Amino acid sequence: MYNTKLQVTDNTSGESLINENNSAHSDVRKQAKLLDSLIAKLIQQLAIIYANVELQQNYSAIAGNLVETMGLDADCHEPTPYSNLWSEQDIVLITYGDSVFTTSSTSSSAPLATLDKFCDEYLPELTGIHVLPFFPYSSDDGFAVMDYSTVNPSLGDWQDINRIASKRRLMADLVINHCSSRSVWFDNFIKQKTPGKDYFFTVDEDADISDVVRPRVSPLLRATRTENGVKQVWATFSHDQVDFDFRNPEVLIQFVRIIRLYLDMGVNIFRLDAVAFLWKVTGTKCINLPQTHEVIRLLRTLVEHAQPDAMIITETNIPNTQNLTYFGNANEAHGIYNFSLPPLLVNTLITGSCLYLKRWLMSMPPAQNGTTYFNFIASHDGIGLRPVEGLLQQEEVDTLVETMELFGGKVSWRADKEAQKAYEINIALIDALKGTIKGEDHLGFERFICAHTIMLALEGIPGIYIHSLLATRNDYQKVAATGQNRAINRHRWDINELIELLEDKHSQHHQVLSSLNHLIKLRKQQAAFHPNATQFTLHLGLQLFGIWRQSQDRQQSIFCISNVSDQDVTLPLTEINLIVSESWYELITSTKLEADMTSMTLAPYQTVWISNIAT
Template identity: 65%
Template sequence: MTVLTQKVMAHLQAIYHEGQTEQQIDQLTATLIETMRITEFAADVVPYQNHWSQQDVIMITYGDSIVCDDERPLVTLSKFIDSYFAGINGVHILPFFPYSSDDGFAVIDYSSVNEALGNWSDISSIASKRRLMSDLVINHCSSRSLWFQNFIEGKGVGHDYFYTAELDDDISKVVRPRTSPLLRETPTANGIKQVWCTFSHDQVDFDFNNPQVLIEFVKIIRHYLDVGVNIFRLDAVAFLWKKLASPSINLPQTHEVVRLLRTLIEHAQHDAMLITETNIPNSQNLTYFGNANEAHCIYNFSLPPLLINTLITGSCLYLKRWLMSMPPARDGTTYFNFIASHDGVGLRPAEGLLEQDELATLISTMEQFGGQISCRTTDDGQQKPYEMNIALFDALQGTTAGKDELGLQRFICAHAIMLGLEGIPGIYIHSLLGTRNDYLKLANTSHNRAINRHRWDYNQLVEQLAHPESLHHIVLKKMTELINIRTAQKAFHPNATQFTLHLGLKLFGFWRQSRDRNQSIFCISNISNQVQLFNVNELNLITDQTWFDLLSPLKIEDVNQEITLEPYQTVWITNHE
């Protein structure tokens, strides 16, 4: 028995310790290894390897965020990336499969590319030039899928893939991010069934108690590896395993499934990665690192609300407190940092980190800046704000006192902070382009998240980017400069040392040191709308080295000198280019 076989078998025994015989576990182990095409001679995975560096930056986009007449959107996207985002070496294309709702997250067919976007050749072409992240929508699929139609008919592939409950079952403790009823009444050939729907009644949840569902997803993973996918984003994975009379979130079997998938993926392609999308309180989110044997990366979901709060209040109290509490990621794992995405700014990850009055002020300020607030239903039936839906540029157009003229500076400051932090940065395409709230799309769809899902016409966008005075030109130029500087610094390796600096509440700072200890960078941002003076002696710089700012012509001539930081200015003071 190989080491891999022993590992997979141990995972499966932990997942299916009830309901599966030893012989069934043996057969399932063999099936999964064969499905992933891992030979018995495959070398064992070297643990705690980092398959990333400071050069990794991932752009997040829909396949049709930019469209051009008479051209497949994936071809347009690839052309645009090559022309304007050359310094970005990774791209996360949000679900590019046939779907029925939720802008792609209700997948009809996992084996096909949405014809409205392109084909598998287009996907492979993008993957040949950059690391490609793809969603693995593993918790649920579309109610219009063939699998669910077979469930309704009671025969064929998928007829036993979905989780059901009874109306009198105890589901009172179930944690959900939506307000719709959990159970969907569905007439089937076998009578009325109550189908579990964590998100919407068009998104029907899988039943991983059935090992055949696991086999199906391993087949999907193998297919995606074959077409060039290198990073797998496990969408909504926290809800994967269900159990009555429980919260049905973050259950032990869910963590074990993640561990199993990591084992299989690493042995099939050693540098492939798993990233867990778990929009939950920070302490729960961190558990998806496991012991460096679950997710390679976890989304740093607490960063967006805390950073926005910092910049609109002019106080880094909560952001600094959070950063000091974050454990350094072990080798083989790292954080995925982002401050904007296709979804809204989640508020659950701020639970326990921001005071209630601070949250209330944050929410009301975003509403003043044109944002929408989405709610979820709590255990006691109350409606509670779940996320803020707003374009990041608009979210940073002012402070709690109202809008001002420093929005661009505030926006760039947010990204300078994010790009310096421990972890891999992910940047939403609309942040790179300075896209504003899309009120027309919001009105046409009545979906709050549509406000931050603008679709650009290629020619109009290119025209905007050609004008030096255009906001979109200015934002892309400044963002490109930041990214190019960041990717050249060894101290910004995702696993380089990080310590929080204590510089008061108006200056947010942290220190990064390269893994070879040759480079230090002190990242200091004025997060207020007033000029701040800062004495360099607070950094205890080594006096026999030359120190300078990577973002400006500033040189440190005297380790006791005082420097002036303009509102929302960031300096990256280093001793080594």
């Protein structure tokens, strides 16, 4: 009897083991099939990228190397196509690692630790954080990277980065077009040693570069003496920022290795800096080339198989129609920087007319599922002017530039075939909006809040620059000290001085932060503000800018209407077709609209969010 029971028990155990083994074999087969499919896709992408390049390895070998470098041979995930990796909860802080710091003798906190604590206490509603390049660098406030694998010791270390990433969605820069001329790679290029020997793009002195689109006025080529003679090195941005040569697959593999490191360190969003310039072909404009787009698609393929909730956002400060191409067919960038928004919104608020903003918004395609706009109105850079080419008349651009100069702004220039052209306006946003084309006035605060209220309501993920949240004004001392126009909006706050100002209820710093925190918290509660929720542009004249947002389940509608002028304006409620069978609420002031209400008077720069759901 005992033996019979033992036999039965053994059979049950055996069946269990067989089931487990079958399951394990099924998983192995599934992984093998997924890897085969991935490698086949990578081979197709590599064939497009390197179609006109003579390679020492075949595409299959390079694909295998990429898979191994990303660690996908051991852990590969199947991405879900057209999946939205974001919600109305996502709002990103844009900041340098040392935008706030401490000099206290009683504290030895690294700037990244100080930033983390400051965000905990004063910016609790922001769910994401873009820490601008936090690596050792030689110039351009971090964008001339010397070492991609370490954290700048003056900011902190990887533990500080991990701590930030454990609390918020972390965006980091992949400075992919160029690196510092003081990097080990470029030093090896000069010495003709590996790694680095063949990493940088060079051309003959007589190469045709006449059509190259330039974002700067400095000479494009940098004569560099190497062990093999003088080389003409391509330098799109400055002679301290030397461009990579992605015709060499080893460069691509190095950046995949960097991406893997950043994922392991908690980075969830990759901002591809200046990626539009990545691939070069002499005799062309050397911007937005097909190979560049395919490199981005390949990187997305690798990233989404490594970590399906990770995102790629392209930073392409170029005309609007070109910028939109970086969505691909929902298979390229997850998000694109909405570069046309800052100049158009500033133009709207200083002229009192939403004509150009409305025209642009009506022409913008809704982002497909799996893609989104990244909206911002201020950043560490300036207000770009290339993104309004074809959107603003030259007279409007000239007026914008003149008004910003009147408010203390600087202008950065770029080279053009015929003459230098204004490339961007460098100014703190709170100063940019302190008046109109008629001059400075007393409505700067209202105008500034209005700009953010409009941005927070738009389709896409909002990104808010730390110096907008803190109402930081133009930093002329830093401009003088660095000789760089962009330094005007890159102030560094001593944390004790800043907290004293923020705790003063009468200071503009406190008032701005309180107002924006209120709006941010309110926005996160609205399903109609999902980045991919429906958006329609309203036609309410030129002084009232309005959009209608509707949640994806069609349960919530919000009419977002702003008076963009310095005069009172009446809004006839019949113009927005409020359904009479529903109750309506103004969310910002938490008031219910009376059933017999026929109009509202909006004060200068006042915004209303009228919703059928009170929150």
